[in-house]
Amino acid sequence: MATVEEKAGSGGRRVSEEVLKGFFREMLLIRRFEEKVEERFRAGELPGFLHVAIGQEAAATGVCAALERDDVIASTHRAHAHAIAKGTPVERIMAELYGKVEGCSRGYGGSMHLYDVAVGNLGANAVVAGGIPGIVGAALAFQMRGEPRVAVAFFGDGATNTGTFHESLNLAQLWKVPAVFSLENNGWAESTPARQQLPLPVDELAKRALAYGMKTIEADGQDVEAVYLAALAAREHAVAGKGPVLVHLRTHRLTGHYVGDPQVYRDKDELRRERETKDPIELLRARLELSESELETIDAAATAEVTAAVEFAKAGTDPPPEDALKYVYA
Amino acid sequence: MATVEEKAGSGGRRVSEEVLKGFFREMLLIRRFEEKVEERFRAGELPGFLHVAIGQEAAATGVCAALERDDVIASTHRAHAHAIAKGTPVERIMAELYGKVEGCSRGYGGSMHLYDVAVGNLGANAVVAGGIPGIVGAALAFQMRGEPRVAVAFFGDGATNTGTFHESLNLAQLWKVPAVFSLENNGWAESTPARQQLPLPVDELAKRALAYGMKTIEADGQDVEAVYLAALAAREHAVAGKGPVLVHLRTHRLTGHYVGDPQVYRDKDELRRERETKDPIELLRARLELSESELETIDAAATAEVTAAVEFAKAGTDPPPEDALKYVYA
Amino acid sequence: MPEVTYREAVRDALTHALRTDERVFLMGEDIGEMGGSMGVTQGLLDEFGPKRIRNTPISEMAIVGTGIGSAMQGMRPVVEIMYEDFLTLSMEQLVNQAAKHRTMSGGQVSVPLTIRTQGGAGWSPGAQHAQQLEAWFVHVPGLKVVFASTPADVRGLLWASIQDENPVLFFEHRTLYPIKGEVPDELEPIPLGRARIHREGEDVTVVATGRLVHEALEAAEAAEQEGISVEVVDPRTLQPLDEETILESVRKTTRCVTAHEAVTRGGFGAELAAVVQHGAFDWLDAPIERVGAKFGPLPFAPALEQWVVPHAADVLDAVRRTVARA
C-alpha cells in the first residue's frame, strides 16, 4: 500500500519511479500468489472454488494504493489480489485457502470470503454484487460520523447487470456518501462475453453512471499508474463530500474464469494476443526498464514469500469440527 | 382506444380533432370513475387499498390509444386508468373493486390486481416494478414467434429506483425485444418527493435509459396528443425490431397517494397551483374549445356510465367463500 | 402502568433508542414527513431530523444492504420494510450477507441490524400486501426472528432487538397497531428467547404468534364455557426459540395446537409441531393440530379472504379436536 509519502511522490499527474517499483513488487507478488494457487489446486491441495486475478493485478494494486488504512473495501469472488493489495499478509490468505485457523477468516470463509477487518477488508463476496450495498452503508456511517474515510466496492462488468448494483449506486449518489465504485471491466462474466451480457459497447461501460448523474473516472486498467491516479482522484472527490465516483477500469482476464476452467468458449488466438499485449506486469516492467538482475531479485522475493506462505498454511491448524457453529451468533 | 382509422387521422405529427375528442371522452370517463371511487371509499363501500390516477389520465389514454388490441400492458398499484384505457368496461373494473365475480379479476384481484387478458391487460401489480420483467418476457415471446406486437410496462418515477427496473430494461435492450417502458413521472413516490428519492433532476429522468443505450422519447404527460404521438413512435420503433423504448412522461398526481391520504407532507399551495394549471382534462378542454353544452353532454355520458357501473357492481355476485382456492393451481 | 397502543409502543421503543444511543438511526420508505405507511414513525423526523430519520428510495435491497454496512461500521440501524411482502426483494442481503458475515469472517464482524416490517390480512389488501413470511427466516442460521403480539411485548422486544449484536427480523402485525395494552413505566428490554404464557390452562396448550395470540385468547374464553381449560403461550421470539417453556406447558396439558396467520404448510407451526412431538412424545394424548391460513394466495374479496385466514373459531375447532381424542 502506498504510504502518505508515496502519495506525495505522485506529484499531481505522475508517480515516482520508486512508487512504481513498489507497485511492481506488489503486482508480481500477486501474480506469483495466483500461480501458486493454480499449482496447488492442480495438486489437489486446495478445497473449494477458486478464481484468480491474473491480468487484473494493476487494478487491485493501483486502487488500494490510493487508499488510507482506515478506508475500507469489499471484494468479490476474485478476491486474492484485493486482499493482498489492501494489506493482508499472503500467508494469512494462503492459510485461509487451506482452511486453517491462521487464515484471514479463520478457515470459515475460504477463497471467496477473505476478510481482514484490521486492514479494512470488510470481506469478499461470492454473490455477484453482494458486497456493493454494504459499502454504501459503510460510507454512510463515515458520513454520519464526519470521518474522513472512503469505502470502496470492487466488482466486475457482469455485476453491473444486477439490480443490486443499480440500487446501490443510486442510493449512494442520492445521499452523496463517500464511496468509490471500482469497476474492473474484463469484458467477461464467466463464459459470457460482453456482447452477450451488456447492452452497451464494452468500452463505454462508464455510461452506467449517467443513470445517477454520478461522476466517473476512466483509466486503463492495465496501467497501474493510471489506475492509481484515477483512484486517488476518486478518493479525494468522495472524501471531500462531493459524492461517490464510478472508476471504470478496462482490464483483461488472462486466465479462465475459475481455476480449472478449460475456456472452451474462448478464442485461443485472441487469448494469446491478450496475454502478449495486455499483461500489466509486462507492461510495467517494460516501462520501468528493469534490468534482468533487478527483476530476478524482485521475483525471487515474491516467490519466496509465496512459498513461505504455502509452508505456513500447511503447518497451520485445522479448526476443530465442534467449533463449526462458534460464530453464528454474537 | 384509438382505432386504426383514428391513427391514420394523426397525419404524422398532429391528431385530428375527432380523435382528440375521443381522448377527451375517455379521460373524463377515467376522471369520473376515479372520483366515484373516492366517494364510494369514503362511504365505506370499498374494501382494501385504493390509488387513483387523477391528473394522470392523459398518460394512460395516450399510450393505450397508440396500441393495437393484441398489444399487452402491465400496470401498477395505480391501475384503474390503464385498465379503462386498454379497453376493459368500467363496470367490470368497478365490480372488481367491490370484490364481485363479475369483476375483471373475478373478485380475486382487487384494485391493485386488475387483469383482463382478453383486451391485453396482463395485470396490475401491487409490488412497485413487479410487472416490468413480465413485460420483457411477453415481448420476448412476441419476438421469438415473429408476431408484430408490443408489450408495455407502466410504472412511476419511484419504480426507477428498483433493481427490478434496472435488470429489466437492461435485458430488454440487450435482446432488443419489442417492449415500451412508459414512465409516468409524477415526481412523488407516496410521500417522498423527487429530491429525496432521485439522484437526477426530476425532469431529466429519461437519463435512466443512458445506462442501457436505450432510445428515449419525451412527452408532456399532461398533453394527451403529445403522449399519443410519443407512444405511437415508440410502438413503431419497437415493433420494427429496433429495440425497446423508454417513454418519459412528466405528469402530476393531483390527489393523495392513496384514497384517504391526508397529504400532510405536501405543500397545499403548490398542490392548488398544480390542480389549476396541470389538469390534463382542463388543458384539453381549453384546447378543443368545447362548448358548455358539448361538455355537458360528454360529462353526462361519463357520469352515467360510472353510475351504472356502481349499480352493476353492487348487484354483482359475491364469490362463494369455498371457492377461495379455486385458482391456486391450474 | 400507562396504557398505549401497539403503534405507540413501537414508536416509544424507537424514540427511546434514538434518544439514548446516538448510533441508532432509521431508514425506510416514507418514514419521514409521512411518519411511515402505518404511522409508526410519526413525529420522529421532527425530533431527530433527516439525518437519523431517513426517507429512502424504493430500493429494498439497497436499504437492507446499507443497513448491514453501517452496522458493520458501528452504527445501529433500524430499517423499515414497508410490507413484509417486500422482504422478497432483500432476501439476498438478509440471507447471504446479514446472516453470514459473522461466520464467514470467523467472528471478525457483527451485524447489529434490526429490520422492522409488518403485514397480515384482515383488510382486503389482496395477495401481495398480506403475506406472513416469518417462517422463512427461522430457517436461516445467523438471524434472530421476533414476532410480538402486544404493546408491552413489542416495546420491550424492539428495544432488546436494537441492542442485540445480531441481525434481527422484527415482525409486527398490521391489524395490531390500534390495540391497547398496559406497558411498564420504565422501558426495559425483554430478552430474546423467552416465551410468554398469556393464560394458564390444564387441558390444551395453544402456541400462537402475532394476531393469532389474540384469536387464541378469544378461543380460550369460548373453550372455558365448554369446560375446556386452555393455556396460551406466545413464543414471541421464533429464533431463538424458548423450547423449554413450550414443552413444559405441553407436558402439563398433554395436548397442543399451533396457530399463526401464515399458511399452514411449511409454516412456523410445522417447526413447533416437530419440536413438541419430539420433546413431549410420551406426554401427548392427541396429535398436534395446526391452525393457519389455507393454502392459497390471499384473494381480494372480503368473504374469500375471511375464509382463507384463521380466526378464533378455527383455533377453537382445533382445541376441540385435540380434546375429542382423549
Added chain:
Amino acid sequence: MPEVTYREAVRDALTHALRTDERVFLMGEDIGEMGGSMGVTQGLLDEFGPKRIRNTPISEMAIVGTGIGSAMQGMRPVVEIMYEDFLTLSMEQLVNQAAKHRTMSGGQVSVPLTIRTQGGAGWSPGAQHAQQLEAWFVHVPGLKVVFASTPADVRGLLWASIQDENPVLFFEHRTLYPIKGEVPDELEPIPLGRARIHREGEDVTVVATGRLVHEALEAAEAAEQEGISVEVVDPRTLQPLDEETILESVRKTTRCVTAHEAVTRGGFGAELAAVVQHGAFDWLDAPIERVGAKFGPLPFAPALEQWVVPHAADVLDAVRRTVARA
C-alpha cells in the same frame, strides 16, 4: 434400460422437451457455449441455437420475470438459476408474481414456468454456494416444488415439470450430477405428487430428499447389519406432497426419521414431522427424529463443513434412537 448419469438425465429431459415442443426454450447464465456451470446444458446450443438456448446477464430477477411473462404468453421457458443461493435475488418474482398470477387474475392466466436450480455442500463451497432452500417454497401456495435424487427421477420429473401448467421450482443436488442409474428407454413423465419407495422395511421409515436419499439408503444397509429393517421413501415432489404414501409407510413401521441436507430448524423435515405425527399418531412408537444440517452458515474448512452437514452416520444414529424407544 440404459444407464446414464444424473447430469445426462437432466440434459436428456431438456433435449426431449426442446425437440418435441417448440414453445420450450432455456435461459440462464452461462448455459450456452459453456454448457452451464455444471455442464448440464452442454451441446444444447449447437443443436438448438442461441434463440432457444439463451445466455443471460447476471440478472436473476429479470430472467425469472422474463420467464414468467413469456410463459403467460404461451411459451414454456426453463430458467436456470446457477446456484440456489441466488434464488434469493428472484424471490419477488417467484413468490409475488409466478405463484400468484393465477389466483389474482381469477384464473385468467397460468404460468407454465420451470425454474431449475442446484446446490448443496460437500465440496467446500463456503456459505454462499451451498444452501438448501427448498423449504421456503413449500410455504408458497401456487408453486410446485420438486427435488429429485436419481437419474430416472430427475429425467421423468423434469419432463413432467416442463409440461405442467404451473410454476415449478426444480431442485437438483450438486453432488448427484455424476451418479449413475438406469432410466427407461422411453422418456415418460413421472407425475408430480407421487413419492417413491426406494427400499421396503419393517421397523423405521426414513423420509429423505436429495442427497440424503443416498445417505439414507447407505444407513439402511448398515442398519440391516444390526437387525433393523429400514424403509426409505423419497417424496420427490415436496409440493404437492404425497402424504398418503408416507403415512402408510409410517403406519406400517411405526417409526419415522426425516432427512435432508438443509438445516433442520424450519426445514422440510418439520413439515414432514408435523404431517406424520398428525396422520400416524396412533401408530407412532417413538418420536419422529429429524436429520439435517446443524444450525449455522456453512463454514469453508472441509472438517467444519463435514461436521455441519448430515451423512449416513447421522441417519443411522437417528434410526437407532427411534428403535431404542421401543
